[in-house]
Amino acid sequence: MGDDRGVRHPFNALPGWRRGTILPIVWLSFAAGSLAALPGATAQMMPPSLAPQRIAMGTFYDGSRIHVTGTAPSGSGILIVFRGSEQDEFFDCKGREGFIWLNADKIHVKHAPSLFLTFGSGSNSALLDPLSLNRYVLDEGALAARIRCLRHCKCNRTGNQANEDGARDQVPDPAYAKMLLTSFFALKEHEGRYAARAGAVRLKPENGETRYSLQLEWPKSALPGKYQVEVYACRDHGVIARSATVLEVAEIGFPAYMANLSTEHRWIYGICAVLAAMLAGFGIDGLTSRFRRSRSESGTGGSSSPPANSDEATEPNSEIARLNTPVSRR
C-alpha cells in the first residue's frame, strides 16, 4: 500500500461549501441520465392542481365537485387516475348446489384499491399500449393481474385488519379466479368505486404546452381517507411524463367526533348507542302516552263513544294488544 499522504486529490482541494454543492449536482445528473437511458422512462412534470385540495365532510355533506388542472408536454394525451389505498376485503361467494344458489365460499381479496377511477382524454387503449397500462396499473386488466383472490378464507375480520388463520386459504384455479375478479369489478362499479371514463379530460394548447382540465363529481360512496391523484402524459402509446398529488377526504365537526369515538372509545360508543336507542324508544313512547292521555282527558280523542276499557283509553299502544288479542277476548 503506497503512502499517498503527499498526493492531494483535486476534488479535496475545493473548499467545503463547494464540495457540498457539487456532489448533489453530480448525483442528480447521474440519476437523471440513468432514468433517461432506461427504456420507457418518464420525466416528471408539475403536479396537478386540485380545487378543492381537501374535501371536508361536515354534517350536511352533499357531495363535492373536483376540478383538476395542469400542464403537460405539447401534443400529449392525458390519463388521470384517482387511486385509494390498497386493502383486504372479504366476501361471500354464491355457488350452485343442486338446483339452488347458496353462499358456498368465503373469499379474501388482497391488494385491491379502495377506489379506482380513471379519466382520459381518450380511451385507455387509444392512449397507452398494454405494456404501459400494466406497468403503471392503469386499467382493470392490470388491476386484475395485481389483485389476489383466495378462497375458503377463514379470516376473522376486525375493521380492515385481517387476522389470518390461513390454514385453508387456497389459490383458486384460473377459471374460478377469473369469475371472482369479474364479480369483484362488477360489484365495485355498481358501488361507484371503480370507473373508467374516456374523453372526460379536456385538452387545450397553451404557451407551447398542453393544458388539461377535468371536472368530476366525487363519488358519494368514497370513504374518508387519502387518495392518490396521478396524471400521465401519453404519446405514441407510451407515458412520456407523469406527476401525482394527494387528495384528502376527511370528516369534520360532529361526524369526525362520532367516527373518532366509534374507533377510539368503542365500548363507550357501544354503550352510548344502546342507551341512546333505548332512551329514544322509551322517551317517544312516554311522549305519545302523555299526548294521548291529554287528548283523551280533553275529549278530542277522535272517538264519539268512550272506550270500554279504561286501560286501553290511556295506553298509546293499546292497538298492539288489540291486534294480538284472540277474537274471543274482544
Next chain:
Amino acid sequence: MIRILLPVAGIGVNLWVVVAIGGVIGLLSGLLGVGGGFLLTPALMMIGVSPTVAAASGTNAIVAASSSGVAAHFRLHNVDLRLGVILVFGSLVGAGAGVRCVRLLREIGNADFVITLTYILMLGFVGSFIVRDSWRKLRGGLVAGSAQPQVRSGGFLARWPMQVEFPRSGVRHSILLPFTLCVFVGLLTGIMGVAGSFILVPLMVYVLRVPMHVAVGTSLFQALFACAGATLMQAASNHTVDLTLALLVAAGSTFGAQIGARLSRLLRGEQLMILLGVLALGVMVRMVISILIPPSIRISEIAILEFVRSMQHAGIGILAHAWGTIVG
C-alpha cells in the same frame, strides 16, 4: 332534500329517505308486531350503506323500536318476564350453538343446502298454517276454535324435566322447551341471518300455547336484549354501528308504528294474522327466487355471519358477567 353524513358509514344520505325506510319498518311493526330486520338491512344497502354497517345499525335501530314496544306491552301486562328471561338466554346461547352446529354441518357437507330448504319449508308451513287457521276462524265466527289457549300439561312435553309455571302466559312447561326452541331458531338464523321472529312467535303460540298478545310482547322483550347485546358487540369488535343512522331509522319507525297501530284498529285479529302469514309467505317467495335465479354478481360483502358471531359473543359476555355477579 336534506343530505346528512353518516359518520361511521362515511357516506351522505338523504335524510328523508332514511326516515321513510324507518317509517315503513315501523308500520309493519305497529301493524303486525314483527321486527322488520329482514327488510331494513336490504333497504339500507340499497341507499349505499355497506352491509356490515347496515346490519349493525339496523340492530341498533331495532333496540329503539323494541324499547318502545316493550314499554307499551309491559303496561298492558303482555310481557311474560319469566319466559322472556329464558328466551333471552336461550336465544343468545342458541345463536352461538347454531353457529357451531352450522360449522360442524359444513364440515360434513351440504349443510347450507339442507338448512336453507328447511328454513324455506318452515316459512312456507308456518305462513300457510297461520293463513289457513286464521281464515278458518274468520269464516267460522267467534265461537269455534277461538278459545283462549289453556294450560296443556299432558303428553310428551309434560314429561320433560324442570317444569315451571308461567302465570302470565297461563301455561306450564319445562324450561328446556323454550330453550330448545331458541336453539332451533338460532340454528336456522345461523345460516339465513334473519332474526327469526316469523318462526319464534308462531312457535310460542302453537307449541308453547302462549296467547298471541303475550307472545308478541315477550318476543319484543327478547329482541330488545338480544339486539342490545349484538349492538354492543358490533360496536366494540367491528365499530360498524352508526348511531346517527340508527336514530334516524328509529325516528321514522316510531311514527310508522303509530300509524300502523292506528291502521290495526280497522282490522280484526284474524285479518292481521292473515297479513302476518302472507308476509311470511312473501319472505319465503323472495328467498325461493333468490336461490333459484342465478345472481348477476356472485360475491357480496360479508355481514350476516358477523352479526350472528356477535350474538354469540354477547351471549358469552352476558353469561360470564352473570356468573361473575353470582360468584362475586
